[in-house]
Amino acid sequence: MAIVASVVLVIAAGAIGVALVGNSYAFDERHVEIPMTGGNLSGVLTTPKSGEAQGVVVMVHGDGPVDATQNGLYDPWFDGAAASGYATLSWSKPGVGGSDGDWLAQSLPDRAAEVGAAIDWAAAQPDVPTSTIVLWGASQAGWVIPEVVADRDDIAGVVAVGTAINWLRQGQFNLQAELDHEGADAEQRARAEAASVSTNALLERGASYEEYLGETTEVDPMTRERWGFVQRNFRADATSDLTRAATHHMPWLLLAGEHDRNVDVHETAEVYRGIFGRDVEVTWVDAVHSMARPMVDDSEFIGFVTGVFWPRALLAHGVIDSYRGFLDQVTGSH
DSSP states (O other): OHHHHHHHHHHHHHHHHHHHHHTOOSEEEEEEEEEETTEEEEEEEEEETTSOOSEEEEEEOOSSSOOTTTTTTTHHHHHHHHHTTEEEEEEOOTTSTTOOSOGGGOOHHHHHHHHHHHHHHHHTOTTSOOSSEEEEEEGGGGGTHHHHHHTOSOOOEEEEESOOSBHHHHHHHHHHHHHHHHTOOHHHHHHHHHHHHHHHHHHHTTOOHHHHHHHOOOSSOOOHHHHHHHHHHTTOBOHHHHHHHGGGOOOEEEEEETTOSSSOHHHHHHHHHHHHGGGEEEEEESOOTTSBOHHHHHOHHHHHHHHHHOGGGGBOTTHHHHHHHHHHHHHHHO
């Protein structure tokens, strides 16, 4: 026991030293309040420590109750932007982290309007550098950002992180990928696929939540609020808005994880290339959907330890380098 205790102390002492280095980032952060119809959004603005920023990255979250910093997981992105001379504006979704409202009551067009209003607010602030605006969006943001870009003329570039094209196809891809990952047998697959077909049929006919609960065979049924959110958005397809956005001829970067089980990024890459042509750069990385290293995603223990003591190592090799390279490209061309 004494030997084990000694080893734990040594590991802990070493981890403290690692944490001091791993959590060191070269950006300043301050709280901001972004006024919206019906209340305020609680956000953060990060800026380079080394000097004045030359542009701003506006973060557009994926699905779920995401706060302004994704519980600190956005720090490597904030740091990468700062190293390239960019500020970053991010806010907690409505009803999360001090923001008013309820994100589950939103439609995807509501989210696009929210992003546009946040950009307008930033442009009115004397200390937010909006001469160059880059949108960063993950996953579900793939249905939000194209609408924003299509309807504005002040966006200089887009970073798309594991973004999707079609809601229903994305759901089917995710279902099959998770069944493969879990090694599901034929019976398990049949039950899961039948439940998915049933849910989609209920959505198509506009079933009430009570009908859904009465008929679903899902192991973990949606909450009433989630059911409403899905009902409002399940017909989402980004193709039309992407086509409209392409008329602006700006650079796009698609960061695609080779082990993404949430989104069919091969489809996304194909669609983006077909619509944007030379305006899009597709970068494949050894990562899962979140851009994390697969080993970090597969092990809760490794993920926790890495997140606490060496958060820079959460993201796959090359992710932030590609991000910085893209921001430098936008700066050079804008």
